[in-house]
Amino acid sequence: xxxxxxxxxxxKKPGESLKISCKGSGYSFSNFWIGWVRQMPGKGLEWMGIIxxxxxxxxxxxxxxxxxxxxxxKSISTAYLQWRSLEASDTAMxxxxxxxxxxxxxxxxxxxxxxxxxVTVSS
Amino acid sequence: xxxMTQSPSSVSASVGDRVTITCRASQGxxxxxxxxxxRPGKAPKLLIYAASSLQSGVPSRFSGSGSGTDFTLTISxxxxxxxxxxxxxxxxxFPRTFGQGTKLEIK
Numbered sequence: 001x002x003x004x005x006x007x008x009x010x011x012k013k014p015g016e017s018l019k020i021s022c023k024g025s026g027y028s029f030s031n032f033w034i035g036w037v038r039q040m041p042g043k044g045l046e047w048m049g050i051i052x053x054x055x056x057x058x059x060x061x062x063x064x065x066x067x068x069x070x071x072x073x074k075s076i077s078t079a080y081l082q083w084r085s086l087e088a089s090d091t092a093m094x095x096x097x098x099x100x101x102x103x104x105x106x107x108x109x110x111x112x113x114x115x116x117x118x119v120t121v122s123s
Numbered sequence: 124x125x126x127m128t129q130s131p132s133s134v135s136a137s138v139g140d141r142v143t144i145t146c147r148a149s150q151g152x153x154x155x156x157x158x159x160x161x162r163p164g165k166a167p168k169l170l171i172y173a174a175s176s177l178q179s180g181v182p183s184r185f186s187g188s189g190s191g192t193d194f195t196l197t198i199s200x201x202x203x204x205x206x207x208x209x210x211x212x213x214x215x216x217f218p219r220t221f222g223q224g225t226k227l228e229i230k
Binding site: 100116 | 155157161169173176219221224
């Protein structure tokens with residue numbers, strides 16, 4: 001069974017750094033793109049970026065480039081989302097999810113999702 | 124960026140009704156479109172990919188159609204568990220983008 005298990009909720013102050021994680025199991029972690037999606041309170045889904053753990057090729061949305069860092073450690077099947085300096089506007093639920101591959105084709109859609117990590121930034 | 128616009132933003136319907144949700148892309152995306160369902164407090168769930176392919180395990184009352192710029196998600200006979208928010212997402216170009224969501228509520 002494919003599983004993506006995310007790290008627990010975080011409460012941080014503005015200016016603090018943070019790294020949240022997403023551990024994959026039940027599939028070949030290195031060979032599937034994995035991405036991050038933001039959902040601010042009461043709002044819709046925002047595509048942040050993706051990484052291919054096999055070679056760490058990374059694509060960012062311009063809205064998030066320079067604001068966060070996406071990384072992965074294929075040796076422990078874990079992807080990360082990192083902030084150097086949090087702002088109150090980073091308060092949101094963050095989901096990791098892996099790309100779909102079906103019938104020898106892979107697509108830029110997310111078929112398995114983590115449970116979400118709630119990040120709260122408040123002074 | 125490609126803008127994805129869903130309509131309506133919300134819809135009220137009854138169990139057994141047929142419901143259609145529309146997603147329009149700001150430029151052509153061929154068939155590179157997916158639909159997701161999100162229930163309150165839960166992660167999104169992939170329903171449809173490549174515009175019309177049903178994801179494994181998803182009930183056949185869900186169907187998708189369209190290509191180019193205009194797409195639809197149809198639920199043929201609403202069940203109580205279908206009341207949720209639905210999102211489209213384009214997979215044609217970077218950055219991938221989601222629609223703003225359509226909330227399906229019980230009438």
